[in-house]
Amino acid sequence: MRKTLPVNEASRALARGLPKRNTERPLLIRALQGAAFWPRMYKLSTCFCLILLMIVPAFAFEIGRGINSFTEGPPPPRLLAPIGETIDLTGKDTLEFRWIWDNAAVLDGYEFRVFKGRDTTQTNLIYKTGLSRDTSSVTMESDKFENDQVYTWTLKAVSLGGQKSDPSSNSFRVIKN
Numbered sequence: 001m002r003k004t005l006p007v008n009e010a011s012r013a014l015a016r017g018l019p020k021r022n023t024e025r026p027l028l029i030r031a032l033q034g035a036a037f038w039p040r041m042y043k044l045s046t047c048f049c050l051i052l053l054m055i056v057p058a059f060a061f062e063i064g065r066g067i068n069s070f071t072e073g074p075p076p077p078r079l080l081a082p083i084g085e086t087i088d089l090t091g092k093d094t095l096e097f098r099w100i101w102d103n104a105a106v107l108d109g110y111e112f113r114v115f116k117g118r119d120t121t122q123t124n125l126i127y128k129t130g131l132s133r134d135t136s137s138v139t140m141e142s143d144k145f146e147n148d149q150v151y152t153w154t155l156k157a158v159s160l161g162g163q164k165s166d167p168s169s170n171s172f173r174v175i176k177n
Contacts, residue, residue, distance in 0.1 A: 073163035073166075074158075076156070076157060076165040076166045077099045077100065077101040077156075077165070078100050078101070078168065079098075079153075079168050079169075081098045082095065086172065086174075089145060090176055090177045094140060094142055095139070096137055096138070097114075097138045097140070097155075098136060098137040099136060099168070100136060106159060106160060107133040107157055108159060109135075110131040110135065110157055111129075111156040111164065112131055112138050112155055114144075115151065115152045116150075118150055118171050120152055120154055126144065126151075127140060127144065130158075148173065149173070150174075152169055153170060155167065
């Protein structure tokens with residue numbers, strides 16, 4: 001008489017060519033082989049891509065704006081005096097140049113220059129100095145200015161990173177009697 005062995009799950013699995021236990025394969029491989037995995041994965045990847053399409057342009061804009069703010073340099077300072085067309089230095093020993101800048105905390109300092117004439121080239125430069133960020137005025141002796149001559153003064157803000165603003169400038173005529 002032929003003896004039959006009890007049929008259990010392990011013997012059925014061996015008959016089908018599968019391993020005895022599902023735990024013999026890593027969890028990831030079992031998940032990838034499951035029929036329900038791929039439709040779920042497709043939905044998740046589609047949602048992820050849509051979210052990225054919405055978020056990435058917003059971050060790219062902010063990053064681009066941030067990079068431009070570093071490469072452009074600080075905004076120029078606002079000149080206060082002398083601003084007029086003619087400055088009368090009769091009987092005066094000094095001439096004071098004044099300006100304001102709204103956010104001096106991000107500055108390293110200023111570059112101050114005075115030129116003879118309206119041309120702001122190196123050949124016309126008569127005075128140049130670097131100033132600290134706490135400075136808001138410079139005083140020059142009036143004997144450096146000639147009667148009935150035009151002078152131009154420029155001021156650049158220098159950021160902590162070393163970037164310079166566009167120059168603020170103003171021209172004026174000096175009168176001495």
